[in-house]
Amino acid sequence: MDGGVVQGAAQGTGGALRKVADIAVTVSMAALMTAGLGLAASRAQAQAGLERLAGSTQDPKGQRLLVEADELIYDNDRNTVTARGNAQLSYGTRTLQADRVRYDRGTSRVFAEGNVRLTDETGALVTGDRMELTDDFKNGFVDALRIQQTVELKGEVVRTRISAPRAERIAGEQSSFDYATYTACEPCKDNPAKPPLWQIKAAKIIHNNETHTISYEDAALEIGGIPVAYMPYFESADPTVKRKTGFLTPRFITTTALGSGLSTPFFINLDPSYDLTLSPAFLSRQGVLGQAEYRQRLDNGSYNVRLSGIFQSTPSAFLPGPLGAADRDFRGSIESRGRFYLNERWRTGWDLVGVTDKWFLDNYRIRNQNITTEYFREAVSTGYLIGQGDRSWFEARGYYFKALSSFDWQKEQPIVAPVIDYDKRIDGPGKIGGEVRFEANVTSLTRDATDYQGIPRTGSYLFTPTVNGVAFPLYETCTEFNRERCIVRGLGGTTTRLSAQASWRRSFIDDAGQVITPFAYLRTDLFSLNPSRTGFQNQFAGSIANIDDGLTGRVMPAIGLDYRYPFVADFGALGVHTIEPIAQVIARPSESRIGRLPNEDAQSLVFDDTSLFAWDKFSGYDRVEGGVRANLGGQYSVVTSSGWYANVMFGESIQIAGVNSFRRGDLANVGLDSGLEDRRSDFVGRAQLSPNQNISFISRFRLGQGDLGVNRFETGVTARFAPFLPLETSLFYSYYQAQPALGFAHRREGVTATATYRITPNWFLTGSALVDLTHYLDARDTYTDLYNTYLANPVGAPPVYRSGNPFYLSGMSLGGGYQDECTTISLNYIVSPIATAIGVRERNQTFLLRLELKTLGEADLRQNVGTVTTADGIAAVR
Structure with missing residues (x-):
């Protein structure tokens, strides 16, 4: 083959690939059969030329230009190498693909034509009709350029696109696009020429890979192809950047009290591990609201601190005290959050909120993750230490509650520190077997004023609010404490309690399928009480003659047996049916000191199907269930191979002997009007039906023992109708009978x-x-x-x-x-x-x-x- 040209044609299925001096040449079987005696000279000549090419493209780091193609043409006269058909050139982490690629050894330039695709070390994809590049792909020009880059943004994969009729690549770090467009929208599949939902068109877009910035000159934002905003120049971080100094999205503010305004956050990337965000808000009626947030990430965690403050220009826009902050010139807040992992088992952290007044965060629309959003709002500050083992748990916390409603009085809010919980489970020893569990809790809290609530007269109002300690006069109030008229939600002074419980249980299953679970536990509580009997509202505590003071305690041992006998029948296509009667008996002495001890953490008593077989139906440690009690019930369920599921449960609780803990109310009347106060409780149950995985019905109810009157009822449905109807919906109805002893008059x-x-x-x-x-x-x-x-x-x-x-x-x-x-x-x-x-x-x-x-x-x-x-x-x- 005179002229120094070596050709190899690829086999139809892709051919066999052979690498010579780090350059891959595909030679088909057809070429071997037709080349004849000239084959040896051609391959030898090609090998020599390819070795010279490889040597000329080796950089100081030892990287070489590697070539793969269906056909490779080496031209000694023109000093070029041309790759045709599925051509792919690789240089380090960069790859160039095209229908045809020509490499000019004299100028060290690479010319690619037809379906050109260039992938760089970041994974960004550059496509075009024609490219002219240096042999390391760092510099050059591109015609009809299109760039696609995949990034992860807020846990979601986003593809960005830049297109331009012509672009220049400079030193591999900077790309300049003339008359370019930028968007993160996918092109329309049916009409790729249709403008995307939004795009930025600019006379010039410059992408700097070294600084990771994209600058736009003479740019306009288009929505649906229609220009909506013009920007002579602006700059943004490219999608690969998560942290870069610069302005963030502004926030517009307009309210009656604040006026109109604009918040302009400015982010300062001080270091890869810490940053600062300054967010001044310019308000037409109140002046400048200053905000600053500092964040830092350490080896084992992170923390942040945020400050806010303003010297108000128009305090009269707010209500006067005690219902507002019209008497304040300066208002502000401090917030902080920390999360640290001490090791694989222990972690610690905090959430703190401090404000000059209870209305500041709401009035100035300052978002905070520690604020509850119920009808009455509060900010919760807490610090904690948590440890977790294979079968153990430890948690120590402290709480400070800041009331954010005009109805709340801060002196009634407790400071709770510490709250310590420990839970450990181990296997029972020897032949005893089963599971042994140890639980402990320490709680100490202090409040300045007793938090009380008037019990409404029959048919009277719902609750007795106070405004900064002053009871609203249109409601029933407690002029002096008595159990018929008042509930104590929280006692003024200091209350400390240490509780510990050790329990054991083990399940036995006999040949008939009966499940028998004996269990036992021992509960002890030690209280240190120092109630405040002086000061506003605390005189009510002084009138509680039989409340304990100083050290006191109680002990509650218990033994019990849980019996279940599931009857299972398989009816094939009609499903597997299970009927399971359940009986539970617990023997304990009567609860002592009812009403003589405060109740802070056991006020949310709800008797329903979920608590029927609980050993202790109280929700916290301040109360403990006593007396001999039997819990009786049963459930029926069916499951079919088509996905049909149904379950029905029904039962009641019976006080057999001893004092019924739910018949004698404590300082908060917990237990009364609960459905458990009589010897035979209300009936509780549930019904659940799921005809398929998309629809689920559930109902829960509590019916009166004598007349089966509805005392509590909840029912609802959740449904997803896809793919027949793109609708997801839920509907729930709730009904709760009046509980006047607890303050709910209707x-x-x-x-x-x-x-x-x-x-x-x-x-x-x-x-x-x-x-x-x-x-x-x-x-x-x-x-x-x-x-x-x-x-x-x-x-x-x-x-x-x-x-x-x-x-x-x-x-x-x-x-x-x-x-x-x-x-x-x-x-x-x-x-x-x-509120x-x-x-x-x-x-x-x-x-x-x-x-x-x-x-x-x-x-x-x-x-x-x-x-x-x-x-x-x-x-x-x-």
Whole structure:
């Protein structure tokens, strides 16, 4: 083959690959058969030329240019090597693929044409019609360029794209694109020429791989191909960057009390392990709100500190004390969170919140993960140490509760430190076997003022709130303590308790399938009580003549037996049916010192199917169940191969001997009106039905022992109708009979519902609602309603309830939006209950618009609606 040209044709199935001097040449069997006597010279000549090529492209680090192709043409006259057909050139971690690649040894340039694809060390993919590059692929020009890069953003894989008619690659670190577009949206499959949902068009886009920045000159943001914003110049971090100094997405603010404003967060990347974010907010009515957050990650954890503060220009926008902060010029907060792993078993941390006043975080819309969002709000500060073994658990904590509602008085909030829990399980010794469990708890708390609640008269109001310690006068109040009129939710002074319990249980299964589980436990409690009997509200504690003071204790031993006998029948296609009678007997002495000890952690007693067979039905350590009791019940279940599942359970609890712990109320009347206060309890049960994995019905109920009257009832359904209907929904109804001894003068009844409907895979509608069906029995309306009610119904007269529609929408959310791989946009209308001061509206109505352009940023606009105040502590607009 004169002219120094060596050709090899690939076999149709891909050929056999042979590497010569680190350059791969594919020679087909057809070439071997047709080359004849010239084959040896051709291969030898090719080998020599390829070795010279490889030697010329070796860099100081020893990297070589490797070539693979269906056909390789080596031209000595032009000093070029051409790879045709599935050509692939590799240099280090960079790879170039094309239909045809020509390498010019004289200029050290690589020319690629046809379906050109260049992959760099980061995994970014550059495609184009034609590329001209240096032999290390670091410099050159690209025609009809397209770049695709895959990154992980907030745990989600996002693909970004840059396209331009021409681009230049400089030193492998910088790429310059003329008349380019940038987007994170996938092209339309049916019409690739259609503009993406959003894109940035710029006269020039420069991507710097060394600084990991993308700069845009003479740029415009387009939505659906329509320009909506013009930016002469701006710069952003590329999608591979998670931390870079610069401005973050601004936040727009508009409220009656604050005025209109803009928050401009600025992120400072001080070090790969720590950073600082400054977020001044410029408010037209109040001045400048300063915010700063410092974050640091250490070898074994991380922590952050956030400061906020403002010298208010218009304090009168807020209510005067004690219902607001109109008397304050400076307001602020400090927040911190820490998480540290000491070793594989131990961790520690904290969550702290400190504020100048209870309304600050709400008034200035400062988000905090430690604030509960119930009707009455509070900020919880805690520090903890947690250890976890294979079969053990240790946790030590301290708590500080900051009340954030105008109805709350801080002196009634306890400081709880420490709270220590320990739980250890071991195998029973020797022939005893089974499981031995040891539990311990230490709790100490202090509060300045006794937290009491007036028991309403029959048919009277729901609760007795106080505003900064002053009881609202339209409610029944405790002028002096007696058990018929008052409940003590928390005792003023200091209470410390040490509790320990050791238990054993073991299950035996006989040949007939009966399951017999004997068990025993010993519970001991030691109290150190120092109740405060002086000061505001503490005189009520002084009138409790029989409350213990100093050191006191109690011991509760118990033995019991749990018996279950499941009858199982397999009916083939009709499923496996199981009937299981259950009987449990527990023998204990009577509970001692009922009503003489405080109850802080055992006030949430709920008797239902989940607690029927509990050894101790109280929710915490401050109470302990006593007496001889039998728990009786049974359940039936069926499971079919088609996925059908049903379960029904029913039972009751019977006090056999001793004092019924639930018949004698403590300082908080826990046990009364629970369904357990009589010798034979209410009946409890549940019914569950799941015809398939997409639909589930469940009901729970508590029925009166004598008349089977409904005392507690919960029922609901969750359903997912895909793929037939793109709808997910849930609907739950709850009913709770009046519990006057616990402060609930009338029944509580309501409905909650949620639904999400996907109009298309991208468009969706969503909604939720909370309907209070007994609001007409509740006196929590406006001050005017209460005052008029009080005038028409003075103390001692039968109550007169507000008339009106019983269907009251306590909370609601309606909205919809669009979501795809690059964009999320949603609009929601939210109605939510908030804790408000007397004389202001009870519900907060908000429109929330949220827009996220992935890799660029996100923004939200929140607008309250209404003509009166919509936040606690804010003065009404007239």
